[in-house]
Amino acid sequence: MQHSMISLTLAAVSLRDLALVQAVHRHGSFNSAARAMHISPSGLSHQVQKVEQALGTPLFERGGRKIVPTAGGKRLLLQIDAVLGAAELLQQTARSGAVAFGGELRLGVPASLGPYLLPHLIGPFPQHFPGARLSLSEGKPRGLLRRLHEGELDAVLAPPMQAASGIAVRPLFFEPWDLMLRADHALAGRRHVALEQLDAGDATLMAENHADGMPGDG
Known part of the structure; x- marks a missing residue:
């Protein structure tokens, strides 16, 4: 197992600190970034300097009308974007793992079957899948299957029919x-x-x- 070689100074940098650096780059101004991130300009400047010291190099050229990255800062800002993107993906993955269907089940139901089947689904759904949301779409079976194939729906309740390739069919009940x-x-x-x-x-x-x-x- 490979051990982490992150320095103590860099380990003290938080995701919030990196997000502040990203905001300065995005807005091109400490004042505008401070307003967007709800922090004082002096506090923002201090946190950016903290990141620069941890990395051992300046990220921005100061003194001009617009704050621009240094040559080395451009490369580091790409890595900062990647770190923040990975953190967001980590959070989304954790949430989707804790909640069934990634938080939402997009279900297609033929309009003719809805009045008969939906009462048996809507009531028990929150009990069996707490935290998940059930989004319903009504339509004709063929149209619903097309939307399923195109990724607009997660599942479809439909009478038996020939499904397109890539669609798994599971019988639920016989009437x-x-x-x-x-x-x-x-x-x-x-x-x-x-x-x-x-x-x-x-x-x-x-x-x-x-x-x-x-x-x-x-």
Whole structure:
């Protein structure tokens, strides 16, 4: 295991100190950076000098109308940006690890199924996934699957269909269906009827726009 070779002076530099240095670079002015970071100009100058002393080199050229990095400061500022970016990523990773789904589950639900399924999801969701937020999107199954494939949604509840490549399908439950026939129909007396036993003319199938209550044409 490689041991850290960071000096004691550099170890005393905080992320806040580095953020102050970054602010001076971004604003090109100690006064503007101090206002943005809610610190006095003298306090900001002191913290920047602390970082410069820890690094052993000046970061900014002072005296001009605008504060600009030194030649060595330009290279060090890139590393400071990288350190702050890594710290932010570390914080985001820690938060996403503590909360399910990274804090939010973007779920697509067909409009026709929403009234039946959502009551079973919305209530228990906070209990099973504390801290996570459930964002719902309604639409037609094919449109929802397209958004899932493009990364706009995390998951979709949909009737069985052929999914695009890269989409994993998991069955959740099986729902019984009732077949409604005329009393004098040849199959009316049977307890179980296979789909293959129905003639095409016997069935009225619902198209994808069945959310509007419109039967399909075929």
